[in-house]
Amino acid sequence: MATDMQVTRRHILQTGAAVGASAFLPSPSLAQPNDNRWIGCRKLGDTHYATQFDTTGKIWTNTPLPSRGHGITVSPDGRTALIVARRPGTYALWVDLESGETLTRIESAPHRHFYGHSCFSRDGTHIFMTENDTRSGAGLISVRDTSRAFEELDHFPTGGIGPHELALLPDGKTIAIANGGILTRPETGRTPLNLESMAPSLTLFDITTGKINTQHRLPASQHQLSIRHMSVHQNEIALALQFEGPRNIPMPLLALFDGVSLRLIGTPDALARRMRNYAGSISHDLSGDIIAMTCPKANLVTFWAAKTGEPLGQTRAGDVCGAAPGKKPGEFILTARADILTASFTGHHADATFSRSQWDNHLTRIA
Numbered sequence: 001m002a003t004d005m006q007v008t009r010r011h012i013l014q015t016g017a018a019v020g021a022s023a024f025l026p027s028p029s030l031a032q033p034n035d036n037r038w039i040g041c042r043k044l045g046d047t048h049y050a051t052q053f054d055t056t057g058k059i060w061t062n063t064p065l066p067s068r069g070h071g072i073t074v075s076p077d078g079r080t081a082l083i084v085a086r087r088p089g090t091y092a093l094w095v096d097l098e099s100g101e102t103l104t105r106i107e108s109a110p111h112r113h114f115y116g117h118s119c120f121s122r123d124g125t126h127i128f129m130t131e132n133d134t135r136s137g138a139g140l141i142s143v144r145d146t147s148r149a150f151e152e153l154d155h156f157p158t159g160g161i162g163p164h165e166l167a168l169l170p171d172g173k174t175i176a177i178a179n180g181g182i183l184t185r186p187e188t189g190r191t192p193l194n195l196e197s198m199a200p201s202l203t204l205f206d207i208t209t210g211k212i213n214t215q216h217r218l219p220a221s222q223h224q225l226s227i228r229h230m231s232v233h234q235n236e237i238a239l240a241l242q243f244e245g246p247r248n249i250p251m252p253l254l255a256l257f258d259g260v261s262l263r264l265i266g267t268p269d270a271l272a273r274r275m276r277n278y279a280g281s282i283s284h285d286l287s288g289d290i291i292a293m294t295c296p297k298a299n300l301v302t303f304w305a306a307k308t309g310e311p312l313g314q315t316r317a318g319d320v321c322g323a324a325p326g327k328k329p330g331e332f333i334l335t336a337r338a339d340i341l342t343a344s345f346t347g348h349h350a351d352a353t354f355s356r357s358q359w360d361n362h363l364t365r366i367a
Contacts, residue, residue, distance in 0.1 A: 041069035041360035057352030061100030070116030088113040122172040130163035139163035177203040216262040233288035240279035253279040265309035280321040287329035296321040303345035313345030322363030335359035
């Protein structure tokens with residue numbers, strides 16, 4: 001790689017990281033008072049969509065997808081979003097949130113596939129995506145230029161296998177990456193190939209240098225707790241885990257990172273058994289004080305104090321998985337089969353039903 005290209009790329013990333021926090025303000029057209037909207041992937045009949053909706057059940061946009069989608073990231077100005085295919089998918093769509101129109105289709109490079117998640121730089125000029133090198137099995141984070149049809153500028157190792165969700169931290173230059181630790185190959189699909197040697201980690205990656213700052217791991221005895229999904233509030237990260245060990249051993253599924261250390265949150269045995277060793281999505285509420293973590297295999301939503309990890313309550317809903325902040329502090333919007341729910345740790349109610357639909361894993365609040 002030529003030195004002048006390295007300097008150019010480094011300069012671009014440093015510029016993107018330096019833009020002020022005002023770049024996070026959503027577009028006025030999508031942030032009218034009392035006009036809250038969310039977007040998630042769903043299946044209707046044999047077709048997959050990314051659907052933008054409100055809690056009355058009104059569909060604002062409905063973008064067809066080539067196949068099952070996964071994570072959706074909204075741009076800092078609130079006007080567009082990137083929808084990434086479910087792993088081991090190879091497409092991502094950049095869509096206009098006013099019209100639902102697909103603006104650009106992105107394809108992964110040869111011998112690579114996406115891991116379902118992305119995040120924007122603070123100024124929206126770059127997108128970062130977790131990927132798999134299918135020849136080596138190494139995890140990658142790719143950097144793409146949003147002004148040049150998402151052309152890839154560079155890619156870097158994530159320091160682990162199976163990187164999944166990632167998020168830009170408030171400093172604008174550090175990205176947190178959940179390395180799930182699970183090796184898969186295209187020829188064997190989603191089948192885990194390295195359960196005995198899994199080494200999941202939380203990686204903090206510096207976008208201004210392209211280097212890993214620090215890595216954090218759970219104790220070696222808990223190496224089969226795959227770190228998959230995250231929610232960020234200020235400098236604190238809540239992590240949702242999936243246990244790949246024996247199904248008859250109940251394990252805690254919530255870990256918290258306070259900017260210094262990663263700790264697994266002890267869970268009462270009865271609750272751990274109810275969660276069935278699988279967390280699907282995780283979200284802070286608008287205040288950042290409460291965490292919702294869904295357990296779709298258990299038809300369960302759990303609620304936790306964000307600072308201490310104290311369990312606050314739980315509620316049941318069939319195949320519940322997507323979770324995002326609701327309209328006010330303490331509230332969450334959830335997707336469960338065909339339903340949209342409003343929930344808190346005291347219970348939930350259904351807002352709308354999308355007939356013949358099956359909502360997918362994740363949900364994103366737009367405004």
